[in-house]
Amino acid sequence: SNPVVAVCGATGAVGQEMLKVLEQREFPYSKIIPMASARSAGKKVEFKGEELTVVELTEDSFEGVDLALFSAGGSTSEKFAPIAVQSGCVVVDNSSAWRMDDECPLVVPEVNPEDLDWHKGIIANPNCSTIQMMVALKPIHDEARIKRVVVSTYQAVSGTGQKAIEELENQTRRLMSGQPVVADVYPHQIAFNCLPQIDVFMENGYTKEEMKMVHETIKIMGDPTIKVTATCVRVPVFYGHSESLNIETQEKMKADDVRALLAKSPGVIVEDYPEKKAYPMPVDAAGDDATYVGRIREDETIENGINMWVVSDNIRKGAALNTIQIAETLIQRNLLRVP
Numbered sequence: 070s071n072p073v074v075a076v077c078g079a080t081g082a083v084g085q086e087m088l089k090v091l092e093q094r095e096f097p098y099s100k101i102i103p104m105a106s107a108r109s110a111g112k113k114v115e116f117k118g119e120e121l122t123v124v125e126l127t128e129d130s131f132e133g134v135d136l137a138l139f140s141a142g143g144s145t146s147e148k149f150a151p152i153a154v155q156s157g158c159v160v161v162d163n164s165s166a167w168r169m170d171d172e173c174p175l176v177v178p179e180v181n182p183e184d185l186d187w188h189k190g191i192i193a194n195p196n197c198s199t200i201q202m203m204v205a206l207k208p209i210h211d212e213a214r215i216k217r218v219v220v221s222t223y224q225a226v227s228g229t230g231q232k233a234i235e236e237l238e239n240q241t242r243r244l245m246s247g248q249p250v251v252a253d254v255y256p257h258q259i260a261f262n263c264l265p266q267i268d269v270f271m272e273n274g275y276t277k278e279e280m281k282m283v284h285e286t287i288k289i290m291g292d293p294t295i296k297v298t299a300t301c302v303r304v305p306v307f308y309g310h311s312e313s314l315n316i317e318t319q320e321k322m323k324a325d326d327v328r329a330l331l332a333k334s335p336g337v338i339v340e341d342y343p344e345k346k347a348y349p350m351p352v353d354a355a356g357d358d359a360t361y362v363g364r365i366r367e368d369e370t371i372e373n374g375i376n377m378w379v380v381s382d383n384i385r386k387g388a389a390l391n392t393i394q395i396a397e398t399l400i401q402r403n404l405l406r407v408p
């Protein structure tokens with residue numbers, strides 16, 4: 070019979086999108102249970118035109134639940150994911166809590182679905198910026214072996230959650246009417262600004278977000294030789310992360326080869342017509358499932374190098390959609406059970 074599915078963090082930016090994606094993709098279920106903190110217990114969320122009542126996420130919530138999709142913050146996942154698994158529930162977790170745990174596969178279904186085969190109950194969804202980069206890079210790595218990637222990101226505020234979406238709205242409105250702004254979610258004003266800090270700083274001077282891209286790439290590609298160096302920037306965009314990628318490969322690839330290769334790759338849409346001023350942009354990618362690639366050109370300063378621009382909806386492919394694609398792949402592979 071179809072699984073009982075819990076959406077943990079159902080009132081949040083990603084949780085809301087998860088409900089939408091479950092509906093749009095006609096995910097098989099026998100029951101959907103929206104869960105959030107005590108603050109939201111009793112609130113209603115919409116699913117398939119009906120109202121579902123949010124229940125508080127507690128230690129006893131997972132009795133009879135087959136699949137839990139978590140997007141309720143790292144500490145909630147850290148605490149409750151093992152409890153869910155204890156009661157026989159498979160967890161797909163969107164937080165960073167379990168990503169680098171050796172017991173947990175870190176999966177982008179277009180890239181490394183086979184890693185689901187060794188799951189022990191918790192499967193991690195990668196960082197939003199990593200996911201879209203992997204979708205675009207895996208075909209190139211298979212074809213020409215990537216040696217090194219230099220990535221700079223332009224990340225939307227929705228990645229921080231609902232409160233950050235409201236902060237950008239409010240600051241924009243206030244500045245446009247000549248009022249002073251206060252920064253609450255971010256350490257500085259985000260409206261009409263760029264913040265070269267996402268997540269906290271580490272001892273090496275990089276931010277945690279930047280180091281996630283380094284470590285997660287190696288785990289997902291299953292190749293410790295790929296070097297990634299990242300600069301992650303928050304920009305005043307609501308939905309859709311953009312990335313500038315400089316890629317050095319072992320084998321030579323011409324820009325046309327990369328275009329042809331990516332055009333037939335799963336999850337990718339190539340949009341690269343400079344003569345028509347056509348290239349991917351976050352306002353177009355928002356609400357879509359694909360990872361869009363454009364501005365593909367050879368790096369003329371090195372032997373085997375490619376530059377390109379990659380855009381995807383961070384809440385969909387970067388979070389809710391990838392999580393649900395993982396769940397769909399678990400079902401296809403008959404892996405929706407705690408081993």
Ligand code: A2P
Pocket residue numbers: 077078079080081082083084104105106107108109110126140141142145229230231232
């Ligand atoms: P709540 O609305 O009750 O606070 P976002 O990323 O948009 O900020 O959303 C975070 C989601 O995680 C919300 O649904 C939020 O619920 C939920 N959440 C946060 N902390 C907890 C917690 N301790 N237990 C359960 N759910 C939580």
